[in-house]
Amino acid sequence: MRLFEVILIATLIAAAAAQMTKSAASWSRTFAVLGVLVAIWHVLHEGTHWQMFPALAGLVLLVAWLLIPASRRASRYPSMRNPVAIAVALLSVTTFGLLLIVPMFTLPKPTGPYPVGTRIIYLKDSSRTEDKAEKPGTARELVVQLWYPADPSNNHLAAYERKSETIPLTSYRSVLWTNSREDAPVAAQGGPFPVLLFNHGWAGRRTQDTFLTEDLASHGYVVASIDHTYNSSRVELPGDRIVDDIDGSDPIDTNLHSVGEITETWNKELNKWVADEVFILNTLQSDNLDQKSPWYGRLDTQRAGALGHSFGGAAAVQMCSVDARIQSAVNMDGWTFGDLRQRPANQPTMFLYGVAAGGSLPPDPGTMGAAAHAEAELNATDRNEVDTSLRQFGGYKVSISNTAHMDFTDHPLVSPWRRWTQPDHISPARIETIVRAYVLAFFDQTIRETKPPLLESGTSSPFREVKIEHWSPESKAASVETALKPPHLLQ
CATH class of the missing domain: 3.40.50.1820 (Alpha/Beta hydrolase fold, catalytic domain)
Structure with a gap:
C-alpha cells in the first residue's frame, strides 16, 4: 500500500471511531477534513484505482453526514450516527482487504549508477x-x-x-x-x-x-x-x-x-x-x-x-x-x-x-x-x-x-x-x-x-x-x- 492510501484508511477509521464516541465526536469533523485533503493528494499524485473506491465512498458518506447541521442530525437522525460510522469503517476495512489481495506492489529500486x-x-x-x-x-x-x-x-x-x-x-x-x-x-x-x-x-x-x-x-x-x-x-x-x-x-x-x-x-x-x-x-x-x-x-x-x-x-x-x-x-x-x-x-x-x-x-x-x-x-x-x-x-x-x-x-x-x-x-x-x-x-x-x-x-x-x-x-x-x-x- 502507498503512503496516502494508508493515511486515508487510517483517517477514516479514526473518524468512524470518533463518531461513535460521544466524548470525541467533535474530532470526527477534523478527521473528515484531513481525509478530504489526503484523498485529493492521493487522486492527483498517487492516482486512484478501483481498490480505493470503497474508502472513497466511505469518505463521501462521512462528509455528507457531517454537512447536515448538528442540530438536525440530533433531532431528526439520532439513530443514524452509529450506522454511518460503522459503514465508513467497514468500507475502509474493505479497501484494506482489497489492497492485501490485489496490492499496489512496489518494484525494487535499480542498483546501477544511471537514472x-x-x-x-x-x-x-x-x-x-x-x-x-x-x-x-x-x-x-x-x-x-x-x-x-x-x-x-x-x-x-x-x-x-x-x-x-x-x-x-x-x-x-x-x-x-x-x-x-x-x-x-x-x-x-x-x-x-x-x-x-x-x-x-x-x-x-x-x-x-x-x-x-x-x-x-x-x-x-x-x-x-x-x-x-x-x-x-x-x-x-x-x-x-x-x-x-x-x-x-x-x-x-x-x-x-x-x-x-x-x-x-x-x-x-x-x-x-x-x-x-x-x-x-x-x-x-x-x-x-x-x-x-x-x-x-x-x-x-x-x-x-x-x-x-x-x-x-x-x-x-x-x-x-x-x-x-x-x-x-x-x-x-x-x-x-x-x-x-x-x-x-x-x-x-x-x-x-x-x-x-x-x-x-x-x-x-x-x-x-x-x-x-x-x-x-x-x-x-x-x-x-x-x-x-x-x-x-x-x-x-x-x-x-x-x-x-x-x-x-x-x-x-x-x-x-x-x-x-x-x-x-x-x-x-x-x-x-x-x-x-x-x-x-x-x-x-x-x-x-x-x-x-x-x-x-x-x-x-x-x-x-x-x-x-x-x-x-x-x-x-x-x-x-x-x-x-x-x-x-x-x-
Missing part, C-alpha cells in the same frame, strides 16, 4: 505480412518499450502498464508507478550503450520483467522489450486498436496436441519472434545513425544481446543462430526450440532454471497420462539439446532452488498470497536479487568483456540457493580437458 528513462514506440515492418490479422496483406505491427540510461529528469514516472492495455481487474497498474521517467533524455555520458532485446513468455507482455529491465538500464544497457503482437496478452496499436492473444494456450496444450504438433506450432511462432527481433535491432541501428533521432550516436547495436522468459528465452537463444550482432543470450526457465547448434562458439548462452522446493521424483511411466508423457518427452529433448549445446559452444546453467516458473517475472510481487500458497519458495526480493545479479554479470562478461567475480571459475556463489555449471567451448584448445570432464560446479 532510468523509458519510452514506448510503434513500429511497422512493411516487408512482412501479418498472418493473424483480419485484413489480408496487413503489415506486421509491433509495440516496443525501451528502458535506457538517462540523464536526471523531472519527467513523470512511467506507469507499469498503459490504461488501454489493462483489463478492469488490472486497471490499477495504470497508476502503479515504476522507477523510470517517461521520455527522459538519454544519458549524455558513458555511451554508446549496448542494446539488449527482451522477449516475454508465451501470452506474456513486454512489462512482465520490469524488475530486471529497469536494473539493466541503470547499469548502462538499452533494453528493447517487445510485445509480440497476437501472442502478447494485450497490445494497443495506433487508432485505438486493441489486439489480444488470439490463440490462448490451446495450440500448446499437451492434452489436445502431440509433441510433434506442439513443436511445429512453437517453431513457427519462434521464426516470427526472431524476425521481430532482427527488425527491431535493424531499426535501432538506423536510429543510431539518424542525426534527428534521440538515439543518434548513443546505441551500440554491434554489441547486442538477447534475453527472455519461457518461450521468449527460446527466441533469445535462437537469435544467436541468425544474427552475428548478438554477442550472447539468456534463457530464463524456458524450453528451447529451433536449432541451438547453428550458433558459433563466440555467442555463449546462459540458462536459468527454477528448481521446485524439495525437488521432485520422476513420475512412474506406467501411471503417466498422455499429457504427462508429452511433457516428459519435451523435457528430455530440451535437456539433451541444452547440454549438447553448452558442451559444444560453452556457457552457463544456473539452477535456483525453491523457485517456480513465474518467479523469473514480476509475478511474485503481483501475488502476495505466494507466501501462503508456496511457503517454501524464496522471497520475491531474494529471487529478484539473484536473477538481476547473474543476468547482469553474464552480459557484462560477454558484451563488455569484463570479469565479474560472480562468474569467475573457482569462486563460490554468494547465494546458497544457486548451483552454477560452467562449460568452455570444445573448439578452444585450452578447453579440451574441461570438455572431457563433468562441468565445473560452483556452490
Whole structure:
C-alpha cells in the first residue's frame, strides 16, 4: 500500500471511531477534513484505482453526514450516527482487504549508477505480412518499450502498464508507478550503450520483467522489450486498436496436441519472434545513425544481446543462430526450440532454471497420462539439446532452488498470497536479487568483456540457493580437458 492510501484508511477509521464516541465526536469533523485533503493528494499524485473506491465512498458518506447541521442530525437522525460510522469503517476495512489481495506492489529500486528513462514506440515492418490479422496483406505491427540510461529528469514516472492495455481487474497498474521517467533524455555520458532485446513468455507482455529491465538500464544497457503482437496478452496499436492473444494456450496444450504438433506450432511462432527481433535491432541501428533521432550516436547495436522468459528465452537463444550482432543470450526457465547448434562458439548462452522446493521424483511411466508423457518427452529433448549445446559452444546453467516458473517475472510481487500458497519458495526480493545479479554479470562478461567475480571459475556463489555449471567451448584448445570432464560446479 502507498503512503496516502494508508493515511486515508487510517483517517477514516479514526473518524468512524470518533463518531461513535460521544466524548470525541467533535474530532470526527477534523478527521473528515484531513481525509478530504489526503484523498485529493492521493487522486492527483498517487492516482486512484478501483481498490480505493470503497474508502472513497466511505469518505463521501462521512462528509455528507457531517454537512447536515448538528442540530438536525440530533433531532431528526439520532439513530443514524452509529450506522454511518460503522459503514465508513467497514468500507475502509474493505479497501484494506482489497489492497492485501490485489496490492499496489512496489518494484525494487535499480542498483546501477544511471537514472532510468523509458519510452514506448510503434513500429511497422512493411516487408512482412501479418498472418493473424483480419485484413489480408496487413503489415506486421509491433509495440516496443525501451528502458535506457538517462540523464536526471523531472519527467513523470512511467506507469507499469498503459490504461488501454489493462483489463478492469488490472486497471490499477495504470497508476502503479515504476522507477523510470517517461521520455527522459538519454544519458549524455558513458555511451554508446549496448542494446539488449527482451522477449516475454508465451501470452506474456513486454512489462512482465520490469524488475530486471529497469536494473539493466541503470547499469548502462538499452533494453528493447517487445510485445509480440497476437501472442502478447494485450497490445494497443495506433487508432485505438486493441489486439489480444488470439490463440490462448490451446495450440500448446499437451492434452489436445502431440509433441510433434506442439513443436511445429512453437517453431513457427519462434521464426516470427526472431524476425521481430532482427527488425527491431535493424531499426535501432538506423536510429543510431539518424542525426534527428534521440538515439543518434548513443546505441551500440554491434554489441547486442538477447534475453527472455519461457518461450521468449527460446527466441533469445535462437537469435544467436541468425544474427552475428548478438554477442550472447539468456534463457530464463524456458524450453528451447529451433536449432541451438547453428550458433558459433563466440555467442555463449546462459540458462536459468527454477528448481521446485524439495525437488521432485520422476513420475512412474506406467501411471503417466498422455499429457504427462508429452511433457516428459519435451523435457528430455530440451535437456539433451541444452547440454549438447553448452558442451559444444560453452556457457552457463544456473539452477535456483525453491523457485517456480513465474518467479523469473514480476509475478511474485503481483501475488502476495505466494507466501501462503508456496511457503517454501524464496522471497520475491531474494529471487529478484539473484536473477538481476547473474543476468547482469553474464552480459557484462560477454558484451563488455569484463570479469565479474560472480562468474569467475573457482569462486563460490554468494547465494546458497544457486548451483552454477560452467562449460568452455570444445573448439578452444585450452578447453579440451574441461570438455572431457563433468562441468565445473560452483556452490
